[in-house]
Amino acid sequence: MSPFICSLIYGLSVLLVEVCGTYEVDPAKVAAQSYAQRRTVARPQFPPLRTLNPAATDSQCRSRPLDLVFIIDSSRSVRPMEFEKVKIFLADMVDTLDVGPDATRVAVVNYASTVKIEFLLKDHPDKVTMKQAITRIDPLAAGTMTGLAIKKAMDEAFTEQSGARPVSKGISKVAIIVTDGRPQDQVEEVSAAARASGIEIYAVGVDRADMQSLRLMASQPLDDHVFYVETYGVIEKLTSKFRETLCGLDPCTMGHDCEHICLNSISSYYCQCREGYLLNTDKKTCSLKEVKVEVIQDPCKCEARLAFQKQTQNSLQDLTARHILCVLMEGGTAGDRTGSCLDTRGKGLLGLLSIQLTITS
Structure with missing residues (x-):
């Protein structure tokens, strides 16, 4: 390596050492200065979020x-x-x-x-x-x-x-x-x-x-x-x-006397029954709809009797499914099957169905 190049490298090294000494950074001083700046700089004030009652x-x-x-x-x-x-x-x-x-x-x-x-x-x-x-x-x-x-x-x-x-x-x-x-x-x-x-x-x-x-x-x-x-x-x-x-x-959520369904009105509530039931005169309780048996054929014909019996059986099955039990009235006989329907839940005589079956050969 030539003497000129060696002298140049030495000179640059000395200059670099002097520059580093001049701009020496003390971490403790930097931290203190940052803390002071944070104390003197005001934080922006944001209005509180508005909320309703x-x-x-x-x-x-x-x-x-x-x-x-x-x-x-x-x-x-x-x-x-x-x-x-x-x-x-x-x-x-x-x-x-x-x-x-x-x-x-x-x-x-x-x-x-x-x-x-x-x-x-x-x-x-x-x-x-x-x-x-x-x-x-x-x-x-x-x-x-x-x-x-x-x-x-x-x-x-x-x-x-x-x-x-x-x-x-x-x-x-x-x-x-x-x-x-x-x-x-x-x-x-x-x-x-x-x-x-x-x-x-x-x-x-x-x-x-x-x-x-x-x-x-x-x-x-x-x-x-x-x-x-x-x-x-x-x-x-x-x-x-x-x-x-x-x-x-909300009156319905506050308590009501409806047996089935409560519906709100403007200032109060009213009651409604589920499908298959009717609202009683007290406007609160519900009763099962009456099941009617209709004969649409000539009752004198044998086919009409069979159709009537089948329709009656279907009605009785429907009542049984709804927890209604038909029992013989007092004084009735097997040959004279006059039946009245009682609510098996103990609500008394409903009178929903009263039929007389006469089976002849």
């Missing part, structure tokens, strides 16, 4: 079918961010309801100086499209014509043409009014007319709402139909309250 998951609690109309104040006093809180409240309420054509139908009436029906009871048969429609609602601003809004809801939103169900169906009509101010029109008479037409009114006051006006609008008892919250920021707390208020219990 645990009562909403109660298996014995379900919202009863309703024709429900929200009447919401979007006057000038309701700031844009506050109105967004109202829309969140509406969406949360929809989440707690059993929404559907045969369950709860929902409409929204928006008002200020003017009144606008945002969507009707018949417009959205499912929660997804309904909540999408809620997000598209804009405030109207200006005044607070609450009485006009109630009248429009009564005359247009709660009609059969708009999706409300007939009175004969027994579906409750409910209006929930949300406002933060004093009405600029009369509410007493129109509210009384709405209640007289069968509409149950809940009044929700926020912040500066006039409590006297809320009482004039709401249904009785007032303690159950008038609510107040300090700000729109806490209006979502009412979701659980309305969940309990609008909740309907």
Whole structure:
């Protein structure tokens, strides 16, 4: 190897040692520095996940079918961010309801100086499209014509043409009014007319709402139909309250007196019997259907007698299969087989079949 190359290699070696010494890394120092950085750098804060009232998951609690109309104040006093809180409240309420054509139908009436029906009871048969429609609602601003809004809801939103169900169906009509101010029109008479037409009114006051006006609008008892919250920021707390208020219990799961089948109705339950049985006059117990033996041929012909005997035997076998036993009545003879059927389960004389067989050669 030439002297020049040896000198070059030596020089590079010395330079490499100096560089390594300059940038020597101490693991302990690195760990300490990293810990200090972790302490000084703020972690991002994420809002907690919003959950609804645990009562909403109660298996014995379900919202009863309703024709429900929200009447919401979007006057000038309701700031844009506050109105967004109202829309969140509406969406949360929809989440707690059993929404559907045969369950709860929902409409929204928006008002200020003017009144606008945002969507009707018949417009959205499912929660997804309904909540999408809620997000598209804009405030109207200006005044607070609450009485006009109630009248429009009564005359247009709660009609059969708009999706409300007939009175004969027994579906409750409910209006929930949300406002933060004093009405600029009369509410007493129109509210009384709405209640007289069968509409149950809940009044929700926020912040500066006039409590006297809320009482004039709401249904009785007032303690159950008038609510107040300090700000729109806490209006979502009412979701659980309305969940309990609008909740309907399942009568069949709570206990019933039906012998066979219990079916829920709107506010109670009714009984039904299994196939082959009839519901008794007490509307709770069931009895076996009567078995009739019909002779469709001329009884004077020999073939008719044989057919009658065969049909009778089939009927007796059917009764035996259903735990019914035919026994001879007191005083009967083998030649004169007059029989009556007794329920072998001890329920007494049923009188389901009384026949006389005369066998002649």
